[in-house]
Amino acid sequence: MFDASGRDTDPDARIERDTRLRAVAPLAVGGRWVEVRAATGPAADDPSPEGATAVVGDFADPAEVERLRETAGEGALITVFDTLEHLSAFAPLVDALVELTARQGATVVLSVPNHDVLATPSATHGTIWGEGALAELRSLLPAEHVVVHQVALRGSALIPQGTVSAHPTTVRLGDAAAPVGWVVAFGARAGDLSEVLIVAQADMATERALQRALRAELEVLRARSA
C-alpha cells in the first residue's frame, strides 16, 4: 500500500519497521502477541508477523478498545508500531494500553516518529510527534517505562563485480544525534527489549522506480481532480 507521505514506500521506513519487529521478537516467545494498527496507517493491510494477531481500528470507538482488551487476554505482548501518529484520537488507545499493563499483565511496545527530522507530516498523519509530544506521552505512562531511540544509519560499500558476500562491520552508535523515532516499552517485560541493528543493501533502481510510480499516481490523481 502506498502512503501519501512516502514513508511506507521509503525503504528506510521499511527497515525501521523490521528493526522494531526483530527487537520485540524475544518478548513474543511463548505468549500471545497482539499487533495494533491504525485503519488509516501504512501497515493496515500488511500481513502480520508470524504468531501475531492484528487488531485494526481507529480506537475512538469504545467497542474497538474493548475488542483489543478481549483479544489481548492475560500477559500479552502488544505492539503498536506506525499507529499512534495516524490516529486522530489516540487518547483512548493510550488509556487502554496503560490499563492493559496494570490489570492484564500486558507488555506494550509502541513507536512514535520524530517529525522534527522527518518530512513534514502528511494529511494521513493524525498528529505530529517530536521530543515535546514524546514527553507528553511519557507523563501518561507508568514511571518504569523504557525509551529506546531509533536512529538512522548511512553507509556505502565497494565490492568487486559479480561477487556476493557478507560484511560484518562495527558501527559506533550514540543517542546524541536526533533519532528518527522512539520505541517506548512498558509493562511486565519492558526491560527485556533487545538492542537491534539491521543493515541491508539498498536497491537504488527499485527505489527510483517506486518513486516514479508514486509520482505518476499523484500526477494522474491531481489531473483528475483538477
Added chain:
Amino acid sequence: MKVAFLVNDLQLSGGVGVVVAHARQLAASHPFDVTLVVVREQRVPDWGYEALAHLQVASLQDARAQRFDVAVATWWETTSSLFDVPAERYAYFVQSLEDRFYPPRQPERLGAAVTLNLPVAFITNARWIAGTLRDLRPEAPCYLVRNGTDKTVFPPPDGIEPSIDAPLRVLVEGYASSWFEGVNHAIATTRLMREPHRLTVIAPNREGLDATGAERVLGPVTQREMAGLYAETDVVLKLSRVEGMFGPPLEGFHMGATCVTTEVTGHEEYIEHGVNALICDWDDERGTARLLDMLARDRMLLHRLRLGALETARRWPTWEQSGQFMAAALRAIRRVPPAPVTGGAARMLADVWAALEEQRLLLQERNEFAAKAMKLEQIKALPGVATVIRARHRRSIRLGLRVACAGARRLRS
C-alpha cells in the same frame, strides 16, 4: 466524565485563554462534560467569544451543588476554592511558577508558592515546570500537556518572501505594567540600534508604556489581527524575565517571524539559537541591539532563521492534538488513587517556617526603625530645634536659607 476548571474570571488573559481552549476541546471532541467555575463573585462577562458557546459556566455556589470526577484549579488563587467543589479527584493546572509574578516580600509570593504543596495531581504545559514539580513533589502525579496553536488563526504560510533591503521590521508586545514582561526594556533596546528599522509595539493598554522610537503603537488587538501583524514582522523582540510556556514568539513563528529573546524559562521548549531565533544575554541592551543590527545587515541569516521558525511552527501541535493529551491526563487522574495527603505537608510547613522567619526579620527591622524614629521625635521636640523646624516651613526663611547655602558653596569653590 465530568470536569470542573476553576478560573478567577473569564477575562481574555493568556492563561484563561489556554483553559478555555482545553475546555472547548474536551467538550467538543471527547465525551467530557466541562464546566468553567468562576470562583470570584462577579457578573459573568459577555465574551462575545465563540469558544464559550459550548461550555457551561457556573458560579462557585452552583458548583458546590454538583459532583465532578475531577476539579482542576488553574491559577494559584483558585486553589483556595478547589476543595469546596465536590469531586472524586483534585488537580492543579500549573501554567507558570506563579510566585515569580510578585517581587520579594510581597505576601502573594508566599501565597502562590505554598499552593504547590497541596495534595493534588499536577498538569502543566511546559517541560521545565514539569521537571520542577517532579523535583518538588516526587510523590505527586504530574502530567505534561503543551499548549496547542489555533492553526486557523495562525496558519503557517507555505513560504515566506525574503526581506532583502527594507528596514528591519521589529515587533515588541506585552503589558508594560507587568515588570517581568520587559516591554519598555525591549523598546529601549531598539533605540540603541544603528541599522534602519521599524518598530511596532502591541500593548493591550498604555499603562506605564514608554514607546519612544516606535513607528506605531497598537492594541488591544484580536488574535487574528495579531496574526496579521506577526506576518508583517521580521523579528519579535522578547526580553521577558518570567514566562511559563512562552507563547508569543511561537505565534510569531507560525507567521514567519523569528525572535530575539533572553534565556527566559520556557524558551527551551522550542527556541534554538541560530536555528530559529537568537538568544541574547540578560540586561545587555547594547549586545541585544547589535544582534538586531546583525539581522538587519545579514539578510541571509535573517531568512534562514525565519525559515527555521516556520518549520518549528509547522511541527507544533494543534489544539486538537493537545486536547488528546489533556483528555488522557484527566482520565489517568481519575483512574489512579488520589495524591497522598501527607506528600506536600513537610514542604508546606517548611514554606510557612521560612515565611515566619522572614516576618520575624521584618518585624525586627521595623522595631529598630521605630526606636530610631522615636529618638528623632524626641530631638525634634527640643525647644530650639522645634523653632528651627517651624521656621524652615516659612517661605521667606526657606528662601534666605537657600541664598545662604548658595553663597557658602561659592565661597568654598
